[in-house]
Amino acid sequence: MPDHKAEKETMNFLEEMIDKEIHSGKIKNESLLTRFPPEPNGYLHLGHASSICLNFGIAKRFGGKTNLRFDDTNPVTEDTEYVDSIKADIRWLGFEWANEFYASDYFETLYEFAIKLIHAGLAYVDDSTAEEIASMKGTPTESGKNSPFRNRSVEENIQLFESMRKGEFKEGEKTLRAKIDMAAPNMHLRDPLMYRIKHAHHHRTGDKWCIYPMYDFAHGQSDSIENITHSICTLEFEVHKPLYNWFIEKLNIYPSRQFEFARRNISYTVMSKRKLLQLVNEKIVDGWDDPRMPTISGVRRRGYTPESIRNFAEVAGISRRENVTDFNLLESCLREHLNKIAVRTMAVINPLKVVLLNYEEHKTEILKAENNPEATEKTYRDIAFSREIFIEQDDFMEHASEGFFRLSIGGMVRLKHAYIIKCENVVKNSDGTIKEIHCTYFPESKSGQDKSGIKVKSVIHWVNAANAVTAEVRLYDKLFTVEAPDAQNEDFKKFINPASLQIFSNAKIEPNMLNYEKDERFQFLRLGYFVEDKYSTSQKRIYNRAVTLKDDWVKEQKKQHK
Numbered sequence: 001m002p003d004h005k006a007e008k009e010t011m012n013f014l015e016e017m018i019d020k021e022i023h024s025g026k027i028k029n030e031s032l033l034t035r036f037p038p039e040p041n042g043y044l045h046l047g048h049a050s051s052i053c054l055n056f057g058i059a060k061r062f063g064g065k066t067n068l069r070f071d072d073t074n075p076v077t078e079d080t081e082y083v084d085s086i087k088a089d090i091r092w093l094g095f096e097w098a099n100e101f102y103a104s105d106y107f108e109t110l111y112e113f114a115i116k117l118i119h120a121g122l123a124y125v126d127d128s129t130a131e132e133i134a135s136m137k138g139t140p141t142e143s144g145k146n147s148p149f150r151n152r153s154v155e156e157n158i159q160l161f162e163s164m165r166k167g168e169f170k171e172g173e174k175t176l177r178a179k180i181d182m183a184a185p186n187m188h189l190r191d192p193l194m195y196r197i198k199h200a201h202h203h204r205t206g207d208k209w210c211i212y213p214m215y216d217f218a219h220g221q222s223d224s225i226e227n228i229t230h231s232i233c234t235l236e237f238e239v240h241k242p243l244y245n246w247f248i249e250k251l252n253i254y255p256s257r258q259f260e261f262a263r264r265n266i267s268y269t270v271m272s273k274r275k276l277l278q279l280v281n282e283k284i285v286d287g288w289d290d291p292r293m294p295t296i297s298g299v300r301r302r303g304y305t306p307e308s309i310r311n312f313a314e315v316a317g318i319s320r321r322e323n324v325t326d327f328n329l330l331e332s333c334l335r336e337h338l339n340k341i342a343v344r345t346m347a348v349i350n351p352l353k354v355v356l357l358n359y360e361e362h363k364t365e366i367l368k369a370e371n372n373p374e375a376t377e378k379t380y381r382d383i384a385f386s387r388e389i390f391i392e393q394d395d396f397m398e399h400a401s402e403g404f405f406r407l408s409i410g411g412m413v414r415l416k417h418a419y420i421i422k423c424e425n426v427v428k429n430s431d432g433t434i435k436e437i438h439c440t441y442f443p444e445s446k447s448g449q450d451k452s453g454i455k456v457k458s459v460i461h462w463v464n465a466a467n468a469v470t471a472e473v474r475l476y477d478k479l480f481t482v483e484a485p486d487a488q489n490e491d492f493k494k495f496i497n498p499a500s501l502q503i504f505s506n507a508k509i510e511p512n513m514l515n516y517e518k519d520e521r522f523q524f525l526r527l528g529y530f531v532e533d534k535y536s537t538s539q540k541r542i543y544n545r546a547v548t549l550k551d552d553w554v555k556e557q558k559k560q561h562k
């Protein structure tokens, strides 16, 4: 198993830079302030988790703080449901913010900033339609054209902007634009929009506003209002940086600085709220927290731990260049943590009844099984053993084919923690299917005190029939069949894996499992790591497989390519 122990001693490139700034006296540890600025228009995903770990991690490392700021400047797509889920997810990941702010709290200040720029002759109200503005924008190689409204007087601009605020115009009728340079090589400096009219209800400000600031006129200003020292965002905002700086300089406000890193992409999934929302709305998945979703709430329901996600963020690291992180790295970080903490147990997902002909009827013996060989303090559980047990259908083959070393007629296997058994014959239903199998056991072969001298090639798991609990077990596979579902020039939903969920509703589990808290992680011997699903009840237990024990999938791929 690869060792993914995150080396906290090493620093990523942003941490190295900040370390230098601190050493040179450019900034003080206690004034270091980062922020995590989600737009409350969806649930957080694993890309956001990386950004959260980065922002909170930097503050923690250097003794600074992190704000949570909801970037709620678009009333149409935002909702309080998302605000609540975002807060729950960040806390679950193990982080606590210094302040909870909303860009909408700054609407009045931002409005004053806009007035200030109009007074300085640096902003104007434009009557051009969206199409006209687009057509005058030019191209990267050709400069744009000035709007016919660009040279309105300050007085006229102030009066029109006030009327915009009062709701005197329809949507799209007017915008406020910064007056920069229509020939600027950076297209973002060609008189960018600052405000647009939206007669929409905002989840916090209600109907107070009908003009809303654009991202570029809200984000940097919000950073500045909060005295954010390092505003860390993903690479696509690099081209916005000159504009970010331009507004701060012209407004002469606190000089927050922007830094970029590459988005986290993970193979075999999509990581965009817009696309995830489509999966939810079109009922391709069972909500934002479907265990196959790459959302934080999805992986939580699937059985991921906050530790494994934080470790993944650390091990995968951050980069200055676009890249895709291998899905297997995520799973292997999870395995590494679950191996340490999961309670070992036996469960049979596809039961086949075994009758031990030479085992006394009505006798039950209690066997000891270790709960977790990785734990520093050893604990054991009792498991019952008697004449009738369940094994996996897959562990039995009437007539063994070449290379099949588990149970078959005349063959022997060891039952984990118990005895060696030998299959004597098969009992069939009238339709030819197998009803149960009849075996004998070797009393002197008991685990831990085996004097039988019998050698077997396999050890299989089992569950005692008399006190087994019936449960539903859900096995998940990747949600998409291709490595980069959204890199193709086709609808990403075409690549949905139709076999991403398999349900076994007649699984048998040890009754011991009922004694644990709902979020306990289990290792079902040979089957993988599991957690109880949120809809699991005492009447109907449901378990989700978080991850398999080994990376079968890589092995499978290699086999296919041979």
Ligand code: ATP
Pocket (backbone or CB within 6 Å): 036, 037, 038, 039, 040, 046, 047, 048, 050, 051, 071, 232, 233, 234, 262, 263, 264, 265, 271, 272, 273, 274
């Ligand atoms: P999406 O495209 O999924 O909607 P977004 O960037 O629009 O993502 P925001 O809510 O605006 O989502 O993002 C909040 C913060 O999380 C931003 O600072 C953003 O840069 C960061 N972030 C979003 N997606 C990723 C990602 N895949 N990797 C790293 N950081 C991300």
Ligand code: MG
Pocket (backbone or CB within 6 Å): 039
């Ligand atoms: Mg966004």
